[in-house]
Amino acid sequence: MRRYSTMSYPDSVWDLKVVRAKFGVGAVDELGYEVKAYGAKNVLIITDEGVASAGLVQRVTASLEAQRINFEVWDRVEPEPSLSSMREAINFAKTLRVDLFIALGGGSSIDTAKVTNLVLTHGGDVLDYIAPPYGGGKKIPAPCRPLIAIPTTAGTGSEASSAAIISLPDKKFKAGIVNDYLRPSLALLDPLLTTTMPPRVTAHTGRDALTHAIEAYTVRSYDAKPKPETPAERPIYGGANPFTDLLAAKAIELIGGSLREAVYHGWNLEARSNMLLASFLAGVAFSNAGLGAVHAAAFPVGGRFHIPHGLACALLLPAVMEYNLPSNYMKFAEIAALLGENVEGMDVREAAELSIEAVKNLERDIRIPSGLSEVGITKEDIPELAEEAIKVRRMLIGNPRPITKEDMEKIYENALENY
Numbered sequence: 001m002r003r004y005s006t007m008s009y010p011d012s013v014w015d016l017k018v019v020r021a022k023f024g025v026g027a028v029d030e031l032g033y034e035v036k037a038y039g040a041k042n043v044l045i046i047t048d049e050g051v052a053s054a055g056l057v058q059r060v061t062a063s064l065e066a067q068r069i070n071f072e073v074w075d076r077v078e079p080e081p082s083l084s085s086m087r088e089a090i091n092f093a094k095t096l097r098v099d100l101f102i103a104l105g106g107g108s109s110i111d112t113a114k115v116t117n118l119v120l121t122h123g124g125d126v127l128d129y130i131a132p133p134y135g136g137g138k139k140i141p142a143p144c145r146p147l148i149a150i151p152t153t154a155g156t157g158s159e160a161s162s163a164a165i166i167s168l169p170d171k172k173f174k175a176g177i178v179n180d181y182l183r184p185s186l187a188l189l190d191p192l193l194t195t196t197m198p199p200r201v202t203a204h205t206g207r208d209a210l211t212h213a214i215e216a217y218t219v220r221s222y223d224a225k226p227k228p229e230t231p232a233e234r235p236i237y238g239g240a241n242p243f244t245d246l247l248a249a250k251a252i253e254l255i256g257g258s259l260r261e262a263v264y265h266g267w268n269l270e271a272r273s274n275m276l277l278a279s280f281l282a283g284v285a286f287s288n289a290g291l292g293a294v295h296a297a298a299f300p301v302g303g304r305f306h307i308p309h310g311l312a313c314a315l316l317l318p319a320v321m322e323y324n325l326p327s328n329y330m331k332f333a334e335i336a337a338l339l340g341e342n343v344e345g346m347d348v349r350e351a352a353e354l355s356i357e358a359v360k361n362l363e364r365d366i367r368i369p370s371g372l373s374e375v376g377i378t379k380e381d382i383p384e385l386a387e388e389a390i391k392v393r394r395m396l397i398g399n400p401r402p403i404t405k406e407d408m409e410k411i412y413e414n415a416l417e418n419y
């Protein structure tokens with residue numbers, strides 16, 4: 001009788017990992033209670049100067065003081081944090097006794113807190129944990145200390161994810177550490193903390209969230225990969241499943257309905273609540289399903305040209321959607337409808353194409369630059385960008401359509417002028 005190895009079969013199991021979350025106006029006032037519940041007496045708050053000068057640190061410390069919890073503040077997180085800035089935070093943390101970390105800010109603060117927590121708990125250097133060729137690829141052996149993430153932007157989804165992104169300026173590249181032990185213990189989601197976010201940051205981070213949702217919704221399905229030999233070999237980015245589809249679809253709908261309002265009327269609490277919820281839902285979706293070619297292409301754009309991550313994603317999303325469209329017209333047609341387009345009576349291909357127009361209209365409305373050209377990227381830069389992007393295997397493996405270096409070059413070319 002002929003025998004098949006398990007590798008001959010498609011994977012038949014999906015595995016959803018979700019961060020515990022508290023959501024709502026006033027959620028941050030419950031921080032002291034939560035820290036106490038973890039049995040922590042000494043905490044380190046990791047944040048940036050912008051958040052500190054907006055007075056948001058006091059919102060957090062008031063709750064800690066009420067519970068008599070000792071705290072220290074590190075407010076020197078860099079935007080798109082570099083390896084050296086993370087090492088500075090780690091060196092500061094090493095001088096303290098820290099039972100629990102609090103990350104207050106955008107993705108940069110949350111990622112810096114994740115990496116600081118990792119090195120403080122398990123030793124070594126940041127580079128040890130980054131995948132080759134840039135790092136040593138060391139596995140994280142066990143859980144880290146508790147980490148409570150309090151986002152002040154609505155976009156990166158880092159409060160829900162198992163990833164931390166680190167800029168390597170000398171390599172002109174952004175590397176990621178992805179491991180389930182990096183997921184925060186708790187996400188405290190308080191929309192009031194996002195109301196002071198400036199319009200440009202709201203636009204960029206909101207477009208990052210939309211990219212997470214669209215990529216998670218359209219990546220390959222969990223059963224489009226071979227069944228692993230053991231559960232431990234199942235990738236963290238396991239492909240779309242019915243649950244991630246629900247979350248991603250809701251996130252797309254919320255962003256389509258609220259991002260413009262959040263950009264232009266930042267004190268609209270309903271719009272801010274919708275965006276914060278969407279960012280979290282998209283974060284849960286992508287950190288289980290995975291991401292695709294937009295994020296692979298955005299990493300070298302951010303690394304080489306110092307373009308904020310959300311903006312890089314916004315500039316590349318329409319061209320990648322166009323490339324991926326034939327892989328699943330139905331899902332792209334659904335995206336058009338979720339973004340508020342009237343697709344009634346259209347055939348599925350026509351409706352799918354409308355999803356790209358809907359995304360471009362949103363970009364125009366919130367004043368995202370018209371393409372890579374407008375941020376100083378030229379045709380001559382494309383070969384090197386494509387060379388780097390094609391190395392981001394952990395993203396490209398889930399892209400719904402196989403992609404070569406030449407395909408990637410074409411995507412960058414198309415993204416020079418989006419409208």
Ligand SMILES: [Fe+2]
Pocket residue numbers: 156208211212295309313
């Ligand atoms: Fe992202």
